[in-house]
Every structure is written in C-alpha cells, then in structure tokens.
Amino acid sequence: MHFVFRIQKNCHHTRARAGIFHTPHGKIHTPTFISCGTKATVKAMTPEELKNLGAEIILANTYHLMLRPGADLIAKMGGLHQWMHWDRPLLTDSGGFQVFSLADRRKILQNGVEFRSHLDGTKHFLTPEKAIRIQEKLGADIIMCFDECAPGDSDKKYTREAMIRTHQWAKICKKTHENHCHPEPVEGYNEKHIVQKFPQALFPIIQGGIFSDLRIESTKFMADLDFPGIAIGGLSVGESKEDMYHVLEIIEPHLPKQKLHYLMGVGNPEDIVEAVARGVDMFDCVLPTRYARHGAFFAENERKHIKNACYIKDKQPLVKNCACYSCQNYTRSYLRHLCMENEILGSRLLSIHNLHFLLELMRTIRKQIEKGTFEHFYRQFPWRIKKNSKKK
Ligand SMILES: [Zn+2]
Incomplete structure (x- = not known):
C-alpha cells in the first residue's frame, strides 16, 4: 500500500480527527492546508521557504499547465516534482474547475468538455480519460477525477445533471487510472509510453450544490467506488456560509471514516475551523498568497x-x-x-x-x-x- 491514512485521534465532541496520510513523497499530518502553486509555483515563494513554513503538500493546476508549457514537456523534464524542485507530496486538480468557469468559452458534452483556451483561443477537448492521462504525465502524488462543478446559482435540475455526469466520469477516471497505474517506481522515461515514476492516488469529487438529497446521493456514490480519499467540491462558490456548513454536516455520516476527506477551495480561517469540526482533513486555497x-x-x-x-x-x-x-x-x-x-x-x-x-x-x-x-x-x-x- 503506497497511500495509507491512519487516524490517530478523534475529538469526542465534534467530528474532528487528527491523522497521517502516507504518500511516496512523505507524510502529511492532518488536518492540513495545501498551499496553491497554480502554475507550478506558489507565487513568490521558493520550495525551501515553503518547507521552512512547514508546508507538507502543495498543489499545481492541470488546466494552466496543460495549456502552457504542456504536460508532455513537464514529463520530459522528469515530472512536476523534479521540474519544480519540490520533493514533498504534490496534488494536481483535474482541470475541470477552470474549464467550467470559462462560461461562454466552453461546451459541455456527455463525454467531456470542448473549450477555447483563455490564452490564445485555441480549441481543446478535455475528457475524463484525458484529464487522467495529463495528470499521470505531471506525476503528482494525489490526482483528481474530472468533475463538473455546477455554478453556485444553478437550479436543482441542472445541479443533478452535472452531478450524474460527475459520477459517470468518476467511474471512467477510475478505470483509466487502474489501466495505467504502475505500482512500482520505474527509472527513466519512455516517450512513447508515459511510465509513472511513482504511484498516484486518485480522489473522486462529491458534487450536488446545496441540495441535501443530491449531496448525500453523491457522497454515497463516491464512497462506494472505494478511492483512497474523497474530495468535496462545489462549495465556496457563492453559496452562504450556513449552506456550506450545512452540506458538510449532512454528508459527514456518509463519508468513509477511514479515508482522507478533502474540502476543495476553502481557506478562510473560520471556515477551516468549522469544516474540521465537521470531519474535514485537508483544504486548499489561493487566498493566503492572493491576499498578500x-x-x-x-x-x-x-x-x-x-x-x-x-x-x-x-x-x-x-x-x-x-x-x-x-x-x-x-x-x-x-x-x-x-x-x-x-x-x-x-x-x-x-x-x-x-x-x-x-x-x-x-x-x-x-x-x-x-x-x-x-x-x-x-x-x-x-x-x-x-x-x-x-x-x-
Ligand atoms: Zn507573521
């Protein structure tokens, strides 16, 4: 087992837990915060400075890197860890969040999303299979399933459709990942076949907006697929704080207890504390450096x-x-x-x-x-x- 999550202590009064997530690039003590390195750099910070601050994991964005400089180049340069000089755990998102926020520049189809690059208008088609292949090339420890994050003001009908698509895509991502996963470290890089240097853990993303029944349905669906961790997406996208806390509260009993729970895109101190009390182990957000x-x-x-x-x-x-x-x-x-x-x-x-x-x-x-x-x-x-x- 390359990825193991061990809970060391549970809070008796809230749902908070302290644990350790083991990865091929070291341990992550939870609850933890992931600093965002959108374009393969946490803006203005060297990896040594991040380590001095005690950062155990950072994140890079697939959407930006696939467009420029491209996942093939990063793979040729030895993968993200080597290229950006970061030897601790790394996470990449699937690219979905940015693609869906392109609004008038994208078209959603059953098998993926057609979109135009915000950089030069070139046409691209991102599918669940491609999102996994790209993340395999980037080589982060934790990679994410391709999902559709419906806009915060979507009605229930649309939110449900996006959720069902996300579920189908999660199954495709899992299958794609299993077919390409090489559990043992492999030296060298073969241009024709991207060979994983290190194993990767794939996480699914729960969707369902602020609708309690959809959120519970999505949580159960993803829990049943049995991934090494589980992410909660589509929150902190314009809903009220009360709605966000409510969603976390109602899904908590359905989250797999022994797996890592990751709340995406949340970084306000009061939200972090509220979410930890509702069983969340990991957060990411661009806020600290963007605010700065x-x-x-x-x-x-x-x-x-x-x-x-x-x-x-x-x-x-x-x-x-x-x-x-x-x-x-x-x-x-x-x-x-x-x-x-x-x-x-x-x-x-x-x-x-x-x-x-x-x-x-x-x-x-x-x-x-x-x-x-x-x-x-x-x-x-x-x-x-x-x-x-x-x-x-
Ligand atoms: Zn200070």
Whole structure:
C-alpha cells in the first residue's frame, strides 16, 4: 500500500480527527492546508521557504499547465516534482474547475468538455480519460477525477445533471487510472509510453450544490467506488456560509471514516475551523498568497489591509507574537510602504506571513485534537466569534 491514512485521534465532541496520510513523497499530518502553486509555483515563494513554513503538500493546476508549457514537456523534464524542485507530496486538480468557469468559452458534452483556451483561443477537448492521462504525465502524488462543478446559482435540475455526469466520469477516471497505474517506481522515461515514476492516488469529487438529497446521493456514490480519499467540491462558490456548513454536516455520516476527506477551495480561517469540526482533513486555497499580493493579511480575528493609512507610522509587526520571518523583522510601517510602492518584497513578506498563519493554525488545530481540547478551541476561535457577532 503506497497511500495509507491512519487516524490517530478523534475529538469526542465534534467530528474532528487528527491523522497521517502516507504518500511516496512523505507524510502529511492532518488536518492540513495545501498551499496553491497554480502554475507550478506558489507565487513568490521558493520550495525551501515553503518547507521552512512547514508546508507538507502543495498543489499545481492541470488546466494552466496543460495549456502552457504542456504536460508532455513537464514529463520530459522528469515530472512536476523534479521540474519544480519540490520533493514533498504534490496534488494536481483535474482541470475541470477552470474549464467550467470559462462560461461562454466552453461546451459541455456527455463525454467531456470542448473549450477555447483563455490564452490564445485555441480549441481543446478535455475528457475524463484525458484529464487522467495529463495528470499521470505531471506525476503528482494525489490526482483528481474530472468533475463538473455546477455554478453556485444553478437550479436543482441542472445541479443533478452535472452531478450524474460527475459520477459517470468518476467511474471512467477510475478505470483509466487502474489501466495505467504502475505500482512500482520505474527509472527513466519512455516517450512513447508515459511510465509513472511513482504511484498516484486518485480522489473522486462529491458534487450536488446545496441540495441535501443530491449531496448525500453523491457522497454515497463516491464512497462506494472505494478511492483512497474523497474530495468535496462545489462549495465556496457563492453559496452562504450556513449552506456550506450545512452540506458538510449532512454528508459527514456518509463519508468513509477511514479515508482522507478533502474540502476543495476553502481557506478562510473560520471556515477551516468549522469544516474540521465537521470531519474535514485537508483544504486548499489561493487566498493566503492572493491576499498578500493585494496587501491583505491575516490578523488575530479578521483580515486587515496593510495599505490602510493607520499603519503609516505603526512600529508593530503585522501580528503581535507571530513567529513568522516577516513579523520577527519588519514593522507595519515598512510593509505598508513596500505594498504601496508595489515592491515585490512586499508581496513576498505578506505571503510568508499569511502562509505561516494558516499552516500554524492547522498545527494548532491538530494539537488541540490530540490533547482532547479541540471543542473548546473551536468555540473560542476569535475569527469565528467575530463573524458570528457581526451577523447580529
Ligand atoms: Zn507573521
């Protein structure tokens, strides 16, 4: 077994769990956060810096890489790990999410999606089989089934159709993956036959919008297919937070307990804590680095903006007692200046802080679960309290 998930501790009051997911490129301690390296780089960060922050897994986007520079080139360069100099676990998405968000540039057919590239308008056809083949070439540890994420405002009829397509595609992805899977590491690369250097774990994606019966149906369907982990997609796409938490709550009893649960595209601290309490083990989101490039940073209980005039003469770090490199060495005043002048260093220093903040949050959550004090931590979590008090 190349991919094993072991749960070490369950919270007795919530559905939170602490575990370890073993992969050919090392262990992932859960709950965990995946930093997003959309175009095979976590923007402005070196792999060494990510490791220093404690990142155990990062993600790259299939859609962007298949268009440029192309999966064949990356395979020839030794696969994503070698090419981008990252020797820890890696995950690639299926490309589906970006293709479906192209709206007027794509046409959905029963066997795949026809679309025009956002780069140069060239025509492409992505199918479940192709999505797997491309991800095999990229060579990440965890790869994803091709799915259709229906827009957040879709009606039930359309959401159901997209869900059924996603189910059929998951079966095709599984079959394609099993036919091409080489369980043992193989040295070298043969251009005619892409040979996997390392085994890969394929995860399916639960869909169904905000409709309880569809979500439960989708969860049961994917659980029955018996993959090494299971992802929850189509959330954080415009629905209310209450709807998102409700979906997580109702599907939890139907998720396979011994498998890794991955909530896609969620990275707000209060959402992470709420989702962990509902049994989620893994998250990914572009927010920490995207916020950083726009001058936003995670503070004690909310997101703040460094470009705000109140920081002009502020000698404090971004967050008091934060152990990150940026907070240890720079004042808000200086960081504000860098961001106002669009200096690259400003984005870098805020990215370091934001990634540290989320990775440290995950480590704290894990410790709280291990100690048996997660429920108290969850109830008192400042971001959550702030959000709830704003609502009233
Ligand atoms: Zn910091």
